[in-house]
Amino acid sequence: MSTANLTRSETAHRARAVTVRSYDVALDLAGARTEPEFGVVATIELAASSPETWLDFLGAAVDRVEIDGREVAVEYDGARIALRGLTAASTVRVHARGYYSRTGEGLHRFVDPADGETYLYTQYEPADARRVFPCFEQPNLKAPFTFRVTAPAEWLVLSNERLDRTDGDTRIFAPTQPISTYITAVVAGPYHRVEGRSVQHDLIIDLGVHCRKSLAPFLDADAILDVTRAGLDFFHDVFDYEYPFGKYDQVFVPEYNLGAMENPGCVTFTESYVFRSPATRSQYARRANTILHEMAHMWFGDLVTMQWWDDLWLKESFADYMGSYASVAATEFTDAWVAFAQRRKAWAYSQDQLPTTHPIVADIVDLDAAKLNFDGITYAKGASVLKQLAAFVGEDDFLGGARLYFRRHAYGNTTLADLLAALQDSSLRDLGPWADAWLQTTGPSTLTVDRARGVIVQTDPRPQRLDVAVLAPDADGELVDRAPQEVHLAGAETPVDLTRAVDGTVVLLNDGDHTYAKVRLDDASLAVVETSLDRVPDDLRRSLIWSAVWNATRDAEYPASRFVRLARRFAPSEPHEGILGSVLADTAVAVERYVADRDRARTEWADTAYEQMLAAEVGSDHQLEWLRAWSAAVVHVDRAARVRELLTGRTRIDGLALDAEQRWALWFALAARGDATEAELDEVLSTDRTGAGEVAHTAAVAALPGSAARVWTALTVQSPSNEKVGALVRGFTAGERARIEDYDARYYAMLGDVWRDRTIEIARRLVVGLFPQADTTDDADRWLAENPGSPAALRRQVIEQRDHLARALRARAADAE
Template sequence: MSTANLTRSETAHRARVVTVSAYDVALDLSGALTDGEFGVVATIALAASSPETWLDFLGAGVDRVEIDGRETEVEYDGARIALRGLTGASTVRVHGRGLYSRTGEGLHRFVDPADGETYLYTQYEPADARRVFPCFEQPDLKAPFTFRVTAPSEWLVLSNERLERTDGDTRVFAPTQPISTYITAVVAGPYHRVEGRSVQHDLIIDLGVHCRKSLAQYLDADAILDVTRAGLDFFHDAFDYEYPFGKYDQVFVPEYNLGAMENPGCVTFTESYVFRSAATRSQYARRANTILHEMAHMWFGDLVTMRWWDDLWLKESFADYMGSYASVAATEFTDAWVAFAQRRKAWAYSQDQLPTTHPIVADIVDLEAAKLNFDGITYAKGASVLKQLAAFVGEYEFLDGARLYFRRHAYGNTTLTDLLAALQDSSLRDLEAWAAAWLQTTGPSTLTVDRARGVIVQTDPRPQRLDVAVLAPNADGELVDDAPQEVHLTGAETSVDLAAAGDGTVVLLNDGDHTYAKVRLDAASVAVVESSLDRIPDDLRRSLVWSSLWNATRDAEYRPSRFVDLARRFAPREPHEGILASVLADTAVAVERYVADRDAVRSAWADTAYEQLVAADAGSDHQLEWWRAWSAAAVHTDRAAQLRDLLSGRTSIDGLVLDAEQRWALWFALAARGDATVAELDAVLDSDRTGAGEVAHTAAVAALPDGAARVWTALTEESPSNEKVGALVRGFTAGERSRVAAYDAPYYAMLEDVWRDRSIEIARRLVVGLFPPADTTDDADRWLAEHPDAPAALRRQVIEQRDHLARALRARAADAE
């Protein structure tokens, strides 16, 4: 195994023999405009009960190592720096050279094509602080950090703590509270800044919102600050623990691999949340949810941190749950649980049915496994299970347990046992059986109702509390239930009162979405919703019905063409734009992957999308969602005349004013169909010489039918940035399958080389994005059989993509019956 891939056992041993009292990290970024390297000096005060250990560093080189002022031999293998001759309390100083990143890992450097300005930011989770400075890269060796950053004097420089002083071009930041390496942060460049304040009783928190200068015109900082203040107010009260990290900066950064990262006092976000193009209310709601998710991490994850990555869920599940909870409680987005049911749970259900699913409390043996465990189980299933736990023990008891958890373990590291102890003490319930049933098992239960016998049938029985609604027509013909039943499931079958479930009613299990389980509608309920789905006035209930039918479609129990037909009839009548967006996305997957007669369904779906685009209220969110559905469908259908008429202005649609991103969507569709030229795409780029414009241009050129060989070479033999890799993959996989079928064999041949030679982020994008959507799983099966000793993380990626393909083939076969 590479020494870069730290294991749980060796880091546990290191934690037993090493404690760290302080870091002082000096970064010389003065050459960032031209150099590929930067200087770093890391000074670490530690105590060791063993004379030997190691530091982690993935850099360009190590020039000098000193222990207690004495220079020692440099023993560095490219990932680890050996430390020998430690004598109890020691001070270690390492002089090294780091590399600027173009993959979004470590210290990322971006040059803005709009104005030539250079921007830097760090991204470390789970273990990339070692790409920037020598450290003990594991979450349970917490310490205070002092950062000293030398950078051009005109730049803004941020870190976790407030700026303490400036010495020439060097900014010296105040020491942090004890934190883990992966949540330290440095941001530097000519960022645009908007300031604000939050007042919490006697605590005043300075706020900052930042983005690139060329995006400043799009930054709606006031709206972001409003959500930030509301969130801080809410969490102070809910957790009964003051925000522990001083100031609160939020930075929207380019070429970001994640949605956001919870660095205390210096949260970073993808700049796609700075809306350069028209955005819907649901997009603003998702941004607010992300802001609150990261804010919850200030307590769950930053103040109290998991000991190792097998308890990653301790922070991510709680933050995912609290993001929606706080959205409902503290912001205008009071329908956040609708989005949670429609989007987050869909991710969880999908991930939890893969062969590679794992318990919420996972067995993470090393860092490669940790990187891949930022998935739908850790986030969305964990959050869904916590929602069930709050229903099970009571919301007050749940939050009281969180308060107790913070008081007991502030600035420390914990495991599941510590959390359960706090929750048991607050709720006065024994949660061991609950934890065993929910946190240490895999796969979702499936709930069905047997009307004739009056029972709920549960596969993979778990103790759970849920509500059951019988939706019956009221005087206005709406399907309602004002008094759903509370039911506690314990075994495979549980009796339920279905006296009201007569003809024309829908029996909706898990009304309110309190538990985590796949719900199957019975045949009588399906018959009603297929004719009357728009008669369900409650948004969450409609969302749950759509979710149930989509899960059945994915499981080949509800014909995909039937789902598409349902979407064509009822999506135009869906009043909630968030539900509409999810239904349109699901329908696109059904059309492209699951239906048997794809060409006919593609054309019909594109026609529906265009009709609704024209018919929707001018400038509405619904019109924008139908626009996105139609422009995506146009990639796979002959709509060249319509596309060019819209681009030229010969055709106009009331309320639709094409901005740069929307124009790129049309050009991408034209390119994928072979109806655009490189010269035309270059001309469009000349009118949009921005970061987003360059990425869109890369994708469109890559989508041209005659460009497959060039794109394959760029992906496999060159080193484009993370954003360009994503764009190239998107273009390569657009259009007809026959265009790239010749690359199936080269794909499998390259897998181990890619996994060995590329960073895990880029390797993952290539392995997942280029997986061939063949008509059988034979090639994947053969590779897996012939490569039993390939890295486990790589095999996991192939196994998952193979399973997605097998699911699509099963659905297609069912649709053809």
């Protein structure tokens, strides 16, 4: 095993032998505009019960190591710095050099093509702080951090704490509270800043919202600050624990690998949340949810942190749950549970049915495993299960347990047992059986109703509290139920009162979406849904019905072409733009992967999208969603003349004044079909010389039919940035598969080298994005059989992609019957 990996057992041993008193980290970023490396001096005060241990560092070089003022020999293997001669009160100082990153890991550097300005930010989770400074890279060795950052005088520099003082071009920040290495942060560059304040009783919190200067015209800082203040008000009240980290900066950064990261006092977000193009209400709702998700982490994760990555869910599941809960309670986005049911849980159901599924409380033996567990189970399934727990014990007792958890473990590290103890003390319930059933098992239960026998049938039985609605026509013909019944499931079958479930009604299990389970609609309910889905007035109920039908489609139990017909019939009348967006995305997947007669489905779907774009309310979110659906659909359907008419302005659609982002989507479609030239794409780029424009241009050029060879070389031989890798992969895999079938063998041949030589972020993008969408799983099966000793994390990626392919082939076969 590489020394760059860290195991649970060795870090546990190190935590028993070392107590970290403080860090002082000096970063020299003065040469950030031109130099490949930066200097760092890390000074660590510690107490050791063993004379020997090691520091973690993935950098260019270690130049000098001092222990208690004595220079010692440098013992550095590229990942670990050996320390010898430690005592109960030692000071370690390491002089080293790190690399600026282009992968979004460590200290990332981006040069803005709009104005040539340089921007830096850090991203560490789970273990990339060691790419920037020597440290003990594990969450349970917390300590206060003092950062000293030397950077150009005209730059804004941010870190977790407030700026304490300056010394020439060096900014010196106040010491942090005790925090883990992976949530420390440094941001530097000519960022645009908007300031605000939040007043919480006697606590005043300085707020900052930041982005690149070239994006400043698009930054709606007031809306972001409104959500921020509402969230801080809400969490102060519901957690009964003051925000513990002083100021609160939020920075929208370029080429970000994540949605956001909860660095205390300095939260970083993908700058795709700074909308250059018209955005739907659902996009604003997702941004608000992300803001609140990261804010919840200030308590769940930053104040109280898991011991090791087994309990990653202790922070991520709670933050995912609280993001939606706070959106409903504290913002204008009171329908957040609709999006949760439609999008987040779909992610969970998909991940939980893979061969690589794992319990919410996972067995994470090392960092390689940890890096892949930021998935739909840890986030969305965990959040769904917490929603079930809140329904099971009651919200007051659930939140009371959270408050007790913070008071007991502030600035400490915890495990599942600590959380359960707090929840049990609050609810006065034994939660051991609940935890065993929900946190230690895998796979979703499937719930069906047997009308004839009056029972709910549950596979993989778990204790569940859910509501059952019988949707029947009211005087206006709308399908409603104003008194759903509460049911507690335990075993495989549970009686339920279905006296109202007559012909023409829909039996909806899990009404209100309180539990985590796949719901199947019985045949009688499906018959009503297929003729009257638009008669269900409740948004959440429609969302749950769409979710049930989509899960059945993915499982090859409901024909994909039937799902597409359902979407073509009812998506045009769907009033909730968030549900519409999800249905359009699911339909695109069904058309491309699950339908047997794909050519026919593609044509019908593209024409439906165009018709609805014309028919939608002028300037509405619905019109925008249909434009996006059509732009994606015409990648596979010959509508070049119509696309060019829109691009040239010969055809105008009321409400749609195409902006740069929308134009690029249409140019991408033309390129993928061979209906554009590279010269044309270069001309478009000349009118949009921005970061987003360059990425879109890269994708479009890569999509040109003659680009496959040079794109493959760029991906496998060269080292483009993380954003460019994503764009190249997107272009390479666009259009008809026949043009890249010859690369299937090369894909499997390069897997080992890619996983060994690239950072995990880049390697994962290549392994997942380039996986061949063949007509059989034979090649994947052969590689897995012939490479049993490949790294477990790599095998997991291939196994998952193989399973997605096998699911698509099953659905296609079922649809052909």
